[in-house]
Amino acid sequence: MTYFTLPTRRFRAAAEKLSWGVKVVGLMAALQGMARYAALVFKSPDNAEVLLKSGQILEFDFPSQFPPAFIIFGDYIDPEFYFLRDVAGTHWCVVDAGAAIGHFSIFVATTLSDVKVEAFEPSSANVATLRRNISRNNVGACVSVHQLALSNRKDVARFVTAPNSWNSQLAPEGADASGTEIVQVETLDAMLDALSLHHVDVLKINVAGFEPAVLEGAMQSLAAGRVDIMILLLGLPSLPHYAAIAALGYRFFYYHPRQRTLFEVTRFDADSVLSHRPWPARHIIAIRDAALGSLVAGVIDVRPLTETTAPEKPRRRQMGKSAAGGS
Structure with missing residues (x-):
């Protein structure tokens, strides 16, 4: 390979x-x-x-x-959006780590029923647009914005908002300070405690390649089973973390929206994770084993991901509202 x-x-x-x-x-x-x-x-x-x-x-x-x-x-064309529609319950708590301008938070807030979203984003420019999008979509009552970076430590650091702000990230130590801003850095474990979030239905992490550090700062919560579903940006440096999280009782999947099927990933080498996706995906889905049955019962099939799992030509599915949303 x-x-x-x-x-x-x-x-x-x-x-x-x-x-x-x-x-x-x-x-x-x-x-x-x-x-x-x-x-x-x-x-x-x-x-x-x-x-x-x-x-x-x-x-x-x-x-x-x-x-x-x-x-x-x-x-929205990524499979995780269809997955969330298909399994969504009511009164869910969603944490958006790396909210950027709010596309994920806005989707959740406008699609799921009676949801509460905690959106974390360190960039001042992104936060300004995120707040505008919250206002434009009339979801201010259910989306809270936290302007800070999540990592594996508590700190104060410089944050670089890149020319393409989707790739913005914490500045390495000793890097040129021009074009940066000072941001608070916290762990997800600490923030869940601070917000009294004892249970999180969905945790999405997309932080421009810094996903391993965010996961390291969330391991206590994952070990305690506080999170049911994770949507994680794929990346080779994250593969050892997937294995560690699996050992805590989580199972990893890709979702095929047309077949309404979760294909399970059981090995965490690069070939097993990246080479046999049944549907184009930038994110992998992790689900707490104890929560899986109630989430998918009667709605979604679960099958193993194998080398013979072939991508299927998509046909358009309307996004619409979730069944739980009532409209």
């Missing part, structure tokens, strides 16, 4: 997402989206917004917060 350098992997990932996004939404819709993309790049406004087919509105600064997939495909 050959693994590629970071720029090559990003190019391949973008090409894969474009290819599968076209298959999900259809060629005509994708072409219309590409026209929107080109028009936006040509106009180069300071800020813009996109109205998604699911009904959410996302504002963003241009070009630093520009979300190409939402512009081209016009909706």
Whole structure:
């Protein structure tokens, strides 16, 4: 198995997402989206917004917060969004680590019923847009914003908001301080205690490659079974952490939205995790074994992920509201 350098992997990932996004939404819709993309790049406004087919509105600064997939495909296409719709209960508690401009928090707040979202984001620029999106989507009553970074330690550190703010991260020690801001750093264990969150239904972690550090700062909570579902950005450095989390009673899956099936990953080498995804995915889903049965009973099948699990050509599923949402 050959693994590629970071720029090559990003190019391949973008090409894969474009290819599968076209298959999900259809060629005509994708072409219309590409026209929107080109028009936006040509106009180069300071800020813009996109109205998604699911009904959410996302504002963003241009070009630093520009979300190409939402512009081209016009909706949420990643499988974890379908998964959450399919299993969602009521009165869930959701933690969004790396909230950025709020696409995940806004989805959860507008799709799930009676949900409470705790959104963590250190970048001042992102937080400003996140708050605007919360207001635009009328979800201020259920989304709380915490401007701080999550890691494996309590600290005060410099945070770099990159030109592409989706790739922003804590600055390495000794790095040039220009273009950075001082942020509070906490562990997820400490924040769950501080917020009196004794049970979390969904924990999403997407922090531009710093997922291992965030997971290290959450291990006490995971060991105690305080989190039922995790949605984790894939990354080679995270693989040993997946194995450690599995030893705490969690099972790892990819979700096939058309088949409504979870495909279980049981080995955590790079080939087993990355090479046999049944549906294009940037995130892996971890579920506490004790919670799995009640989550999927009568709704979702569970099957092993094998080398013969072949990706299937997608057909468009409407996102809509969850069954629990009542509309």
